[in-house]
Amino acid sequence: MSNPAGRVGRVVRQNVVVDNDRCSIARALGVVGERWSLLVVRDVVNGVRRFEELREHLGVARNVLSRRLAELVDAGLLDRVAYREFGSRERYEYALTPAGRDLWPVLMTLMAWGDRHLADGPPPVEHEHLGCGGKVALVPVCEHGHDVDPADLGLRLGR
Amino acid sequence: MSNPAGRVGRVVRQNVVVDNDRCSIARALGVVGERWSLLVVRDVVNGVRRFEELREHLGVARNVLSRRLAELVDAGLLDRVAYREFGSRERYEYALTPAGRDLWPVLMTLMAWGDRHLADGPPPVEHEHLGCGGKVALVPVCEHGHDVDPADLGLRLGR
């Protein structure tokens, strides 16, 4: 590793370079980094759970969706659960697992970035605190309770 | 749109479905959703700025990296800036634009998710508040200052 400044435990602002296959970002992207994965998760979060609904809303080819869903089930982000409607045979829909549900902050930050940098109007969707109706954002806070200015954000290598 | 519950202004917990090309998540993924984009941004954030360094650290093919960098410059996430070292000709390195820098929350949430769900040990990197040394996380807070429990997070359609 060509990382002179990145000694263990040292706080640095740059040149914190982790071997790529140990990096959690790289690993996360290995699971949800493919073309439709996060959009599928987004739709399932939003209540679109069935194959045909997903295909129609996403405009994705059936075989691609089929593969993506199988991979997401496989990766433990979705569960394939049976359901049956009146006068129809048993079918399957897709539900989030806890791991899948935990992706909501990723979706939220992506959405915030898109709202900010790619918008052509007001944000089409906002997150809201059901308790009080206020808009919700993700803010960086340190374990001692300080609000953290992004400029004061450092990286520390673990052991 | 097949979205009976999603009337404008109505707060709902699911079936909030936005037309795909107006969705900020879809747009964001259109820019940073391709295979190496976020990893390149991550490396540039971490101080890896030059073509050869990026290529070596990411293990990506030159032509692919070349294309990705051009696209990221094009999309306004990176700037191609000249530099010159003693005894070398002028070369170029890549620096984050404000829009690129604003991706840090996306990287942070991805990292947190990977740390939580794909880890095989302690987190290799942590974010730290340079003021006090405390670990930093992104927490959902509403505009009225309440900490928001993820279970109390709703979606609201904009106009």
Place this chain on the structure above:
DNA sequence: TAGCTGGGTTGCTGTTGGCAACTTAGCCAG
């Protein structure tokens, strides 16, 4: 003048994405 180095481009090949057509399982109507 020849060689080195960073930062690419070009050509070839293998994998993935996308479309369209076909399949399958159960329900229902005649």
Place this chain on the structure above:
DNA sequence: CTGGCTAAGTTGCCAACAGCAACCCAGCTA
């Protein structure tokens, strides 16, 4: 009990993109 309908796929084919390796190019140094 035959034929049609629907959701949820599967299969086949083609085009686009990723990956690898080889080559290029501009300026520096020897």
